[in-house]
Amino acid sequence: MDKWEKFLTEKQNDDLPESVELGIQKAFERLPKKKFKARTTGIIAAAVLFLSIIVGSIFSPAMATTLQSIPVVGSLFEWLQVTDEGIKTSVKQGIATEHSLEMQIDGHKLLIEETMFDGSRLAISFVVEANSQREVIKLLDRMIYKINDIRYQEWGKHLRIDMQEEPVSDGLYAGVYILKTQKPLPEEFNFSIKSDNSWVPIPIVSKGDHTVLDIQKEKQNEELSILYKDISFYPSNIILSFEEKETVEHYIALRDTGKQLIYNIFDENGDPVPIIFGDGEGGEYINKRLNMRYTYFVPTKEKSYKELTIVPTIINYKDGEELEKLENLSYTIDLSRPEYNN
Secondary structure (H helix, E strand, O other), rough: OHHHHHHHHHHHOOOOOOHHHHHHHHHHHHHHOOOOOOOOOOOOOOOOOOOOOOOOOOOOHHHHHHHHOOOOOOOOOHHHHHOOHHHHHHOOOOOOEEEEEEEEEEEEEEEEEEEEEEEEEEEEEEEOOOHHHHHHHHHHHOOOOOOOOHHHHOOOOEEEEEEEEEEEEOOOOEEEEEEEEEEOOOOOOEEEEEOOOOOEEEEEEOOOOOOEEEEEEEEEEEEEEEEEEEEOOOOOEEEEEEEEEEEHHHHHHHHHHOOOOOOOOEEOOOOOOOOOOOEEEEEEEEEEEEEEEEEEEEEOOOOOOOOOEEEEEEEEEEOEEEEEEEHHHHHEEOOOHHHOOO
C-alpha cells in the first residue's frame, strides 16, 4: 500500500481540510480508471444500395460505373444493415436527412450521403474510395471537423466514436460514422469537414422528440451508495444517468484483489442489453466517499423494452469473469408505466 492509500484509509473517519481533500483528489487521479469494455461490431452486407450521387463528378470512371450498377432501394443506412438497433429504428422513423455532398480528403474521394441526428448522437453515412478497410478507418479517424465554426474539442474532452464500413467493390467502401459529444449539441448546427480545398458545411437539424424523466431512487450498503437519477428517451437511444459513492477502502480492496465494479443492464426477459456508450466522470472525495457520475446509452429497438434493470456487478479485471451480482443495489425501471409512454 503506498503512502496515499494508507493515508486515505486511516483518515476515512476524520473531517479533512480542503487542502488535504485536493491532495486526495490528485491521488485518486493516479488510481486505475474504471474501464468500459470495447465493443466490436460488424456489418452484414445487403443486396441493394441507394445512392443519390450524380455519377461522374469527383469519383473515378471505374467507381462511377460501379455505383451506377447498384440497384436503388432504401437508404445507405438500411443497405449497411447497421448493427446499432437505435440507428436502424430512427431511420425507419424518417429521422435521416439526405445530403449527397462530395469532397476530397488526402486525395481520397468521399461522399457524405446522409446524416441522422436526434439530439443525442450524430450518425453519418458515407462512400469513399480506398484500398482497404484500414485505410478507411485511418482516413475517417484523421478527419478534421468543426461544429458551428468551433473545433470539436470545444464540445468536450473527446468524442465517443463508432464506425462501421463495408466493401462495395474493389477500391470502394460504404460505411457509417457515429459521434457523441460530451456537451449537448444545439438543435441546429453546421457540421463542417475540412477537405483538401476548403471547409464543407453539412447542415444538421435535430429530428424526433425526446423526454427526460426523474427517477431519484437510492440504493446503498456500507460500502456503496448508488443514486439512480433519471432516464432520457430519444429516437435512437435511451440514456440512464446515475451517481455512485464508494468508500476508499472498498475501492482499494477491489483493485488490490484484481476486481472491478461495473454495471450491466438487462431487459424484462433477463437478457443483456447492449451498451452503446458508457461515460464516467468524477473522482472527487466528498464526505469520505469517492464520487462518480455515469451515463449509459442503450439503443432503442423497434419493439420497445418493457423493463430495464441496472445491476452493479463485481468482475475479474483481467478476463471480465463475473464474480458477484450486487442484487441489493440493482434497480428495475418499469417502462410499461404510463409516464414512460407519453
